[in-house]
Amino acid sequence: MSEARDDILGRVRGALGRDPATVAARRQALTASLASPNCGPRPQPVGDLVQRFAERSRSMSSTIDTLATTNEVPAAVARYLADGALGSTAVCWPSLAALDWAGAGLEVAARAATGQDLVGITGVFCAIAETGTLMLLSGPETAATTSLLPETHIAVVPAARVVADMEAAFALLRAEHGSLPRAVNFVSGPSRTGDIEQTIVLGAHGPYRVHLLIVSGD
Amino acid sequence: MRQQSMHFAARVGDRLADVKLQANLKKAKGKFVDMRAAAVREFDADAAACAAAAGRDDAVTFAALRDAGAAIRSKVIDDLDLWLEIFEAKAKASGATVLWARNGEEVCAHTIEIARRHGISKAIKSKSMLSEEADLNAALSAAGVQPVETDLGEYILQIAGNEPPSHIIAPVIHKTLDEVADLFAREHGKPRKTDIPALTREAREALRAHFLSAGMGISGGNFLIAETGGVALVTNEGNGRMVTTLPNVHVVITGIEKILPTLEDLATLLRLLPRSATGQTISNYVSLLTGTKGAADPDGPEHLYFILVDNGRSSLLEDDFRAMLRCIRCGACMNHCPVYQTIGGHAYGWVYPGPMGSVLTPLFTGIERALDLPQASTLCNQCGSVCPVKIPLPQLLRTLRERQVTRQLRPRSERFGLKVWAWLAQRPALYARAASYFARYLGWLAGGEDRIRVFALAPQWTAGRDLPAPQGKTFRERWAAERGR
Known part of the structure; x- marks a missing residue:
């Protein structure tokens, strides 16, 4: 139905009074403007961004543990799962497979999550201090389902990857990846709904719990 | 739908x-209103604190x-x-x-x-x-x-x-x-x-x-x-x-x-x-x-x-309604609308309720298919003042009302009434006398009460509410009396 396309674009052009003589130049100008995006008004938090990230995450109903090194992650996960009686099995992103999970008494499989998995462990691309938000990219090693299907999502957040705001996160993404992956997911706390009598309930379709392990060192 | x-x-x-x-x-009612107000206050306070911490005096709002x-x-x-x-x-x-x-x-x-x-x-x-x-x-x-x-x-x-x-x-x-x-x-x-x-x-x-x-x-x-x-x-x-x-x-x-x-x-x-x-x-x-x-x-x-x-x-691109295309479908306009809060969304009769719906429905489906919607507003501008992309909703509703008049879509009685009023309004002396008679007529209808429960000239208007009875003399009469003193 390219007929529909021509029809719609024709109607839009007609209504806007588009002059065919200048359209090419205008298109070029707009395309060029994409290369130097402007940031709008934003609070731009400064100072201890990690602390702000933690505070904002708590206000979005995430829970937080702070660790010195990545090696402490398995023990921290084991502690959290034991405290909540959440079992001892999980799936994780392959990038976290090398950690000593068995040593912490956990059975962790490095694969994408299915509908049966109850705990998913991920890393992050970065984290956003302004709103307490995780930024996750889909990819061969970073399944999108791991942070979505399980009832509990645990994310390892390196303190060095906490940035001020979404604009900074996009700048980082452009610098490190160039183009966007299939899915960029911004996650701010557990899933929720307020549809029944505007009463907020945690755990609608996604996780009931989001637990963050902020790692200050390597 | x-x-x-x-x-x-x-x-x-x-x-x-x-x-x-x-x-x-x-x-x-009020839940969404309060939550938005709190979020806006919190944003402004946070932006001010961020600016102060950075030693900037240009906090965003x-x-x-x-x-x-x-x-x-x-x-x-x-x-x-x-x-x-x-x-x-x-x-x-x-x-x-x-x-x-x-x-x-x-x-x-x-x-x-x-x-x-x-x-x-x-x-x-x-x-x-x-x-x-x-x-x-x-x-x-x-x-x-x-x-x-x-x-x-x-x-x-x-x-x-x-x-x-x-x-x-x-x-x-x-x-x-x-x-x-x-x-x-x-x-x-x-x-x-x-x-x-x-x-x-x-x-x-x-x-x-x-x-x-x-x-x-x-x-x-x-x-x-x-x-x-x-x-x-x-x-x-x-x-x-x-x-x-x-x-x-x-x-x-x-x-x-x-x-x-x-x-x-x-x-x-x-x-x-x-x-x-x-x-x-x-x-x-x-x-x-x-x-x-x-x-x-x-x-x-x-x-x-x-x-x-x-x-x-694409039909909204004409100048009068172009602003409506900015809409990001947040629902703030209906959350804050006293009419929506009273009648709910289903009364509007199509996909989009509230002020944005009262603009979109006639424009998407035909002005003659939603004649009452642009009228279903007090034009109080609660909607316009909370719209995140500053759509002048009351102005758009007023423009739709004007379209109904120019396309002769208003009821004959309303058009006749407005014509009579316009004719009178251009004759100040006659208008003053007519207003004085009319006020007395309404006072007589009220029969000593402070309200008129059934008004035969516009029975629909008093079907859902009472018409307040005038308080005796008209403003012009009282003004003339004050000045004559």
Whole structure:
């Protein structure tokens, strides 16, 4: 139905009074403007961004543990799962497979999550201090389902990857990846709904719990 | 969705008499208003604190954010044809297919054709108002594709016998917990529960099976990003992520006006949308979906389709109504509207209720098919003052009223009355005398009471309220007396 396309674009052009003589130049100008995006008004938090990230995450109903090194992650996960009686099995992103999970008494499989998995462990691309938000990219090693299907999502957040705001996160993404992956997911706390009598309930379709392990060192 | 907006007056009467609905509306009233106000205050305080910490004296404000949001949306609308072409080229380059639909029928035809091509028998849907415009669910069912609504509110409406939503972001705001409990007990065949978390878990379990088995996901789109050729989806429940991650085919159905140029523009609009809609700082999930699953990716759809829909939108590009195309569908205007708060969303009789609906319905479906909607406003500008993209809603409603008059669509009695009034108003002496007689006539009608309960000249006006009786002399008479003293 390219007929529909021509029809719609024709109607839009007609209504806007588009002059065919200048359209090419205008298109070029707009395309060029994409290369130097402007940031709008934003609070731009400064100072201890990690602390702000933690505070904002708590206000979005995430829970937080702070660790010195990545090696402490398995023990921290084991502690959290034991405290909540959440079992001892999980799936994780392959990038976290090398950690000593068995040593912490956990059975962790490095694969994408299915509908049966109850705990998913991920890393992050970065984290956003302004709103307490995780930024996750889909990819061969970073399944999108791991942070979505399980009832509990645990994310390892390196303190060095906490940035001020979404604009900074996009700048980082452009610098490190160039183009966007299939899915960029911004996650701010557990899933929720307020549809029944505007009463907020945690755990609608996604996780009931989001637990963050902020790692200050390597 | 079958249009009922021409029967507005009758529907309002029904809604006002509906005790249960009135109780629900009373309960919800003010919640969204308070939450938005708190979120705006918090943004301003936070921005001021951030500026102070950095030693800057140029703290941003929510007001400045609204200006920026309006400017971004206007920039897109003013060059909409070119932004559409840029978006289309980027989307295609990322591996998506871009289709165009002039109207609802073409939306249905495209979607059914996609379902046939991929052998789909079940489609999971995240909330899309455009699919309501197109009546997509009925068309899918008729074509042998089972549509499953997955937003909790939309799911409740679907199992309630395909009821229409009454709010664009809180679709079941008109239903009580008891009604939902009854519905779930009947639909799920499980013991009746009245605990909201337990009901939510029951829906989660019922829908999880659908998420894992459907071949096609259908979503709306909060924004299309020209820079990347992708779509941004904002949800709280996570159903939007499910619908766009699990099935092998993803169909995005959006209006042609939903474009934003860059990711930075998205960041700005995302500071406005959740605060204006639900008073949240940010929604739980914001997903940017661009292109299809890579060869080594463990999840994601292999096929991504965009259906870009006009369905009346291009007709809003004329100067008088162009501002309406800035709308980002947050619902703040209806949350703050005293008329919406009193009659609920169903009374408006089409997809979009409240002030934005009273502008969109006549423009999308024909001015003569929604004559009462532009009148159903006190023009108090509560809506305009909270709109995140500063759409002058009262002004648009007034322009629609003018159109009705110039197209001679107002009732003959009203036109005659206005003509008489205009004739009198141009003759001050006569006007003063007529006003004085009329005031005395009304006083006589009131018969000593302070109100008139039935006014024979306009019986409809006193059907729902009393007419206050005039307090004796007219203003001019009293003024003349004061001056003569």
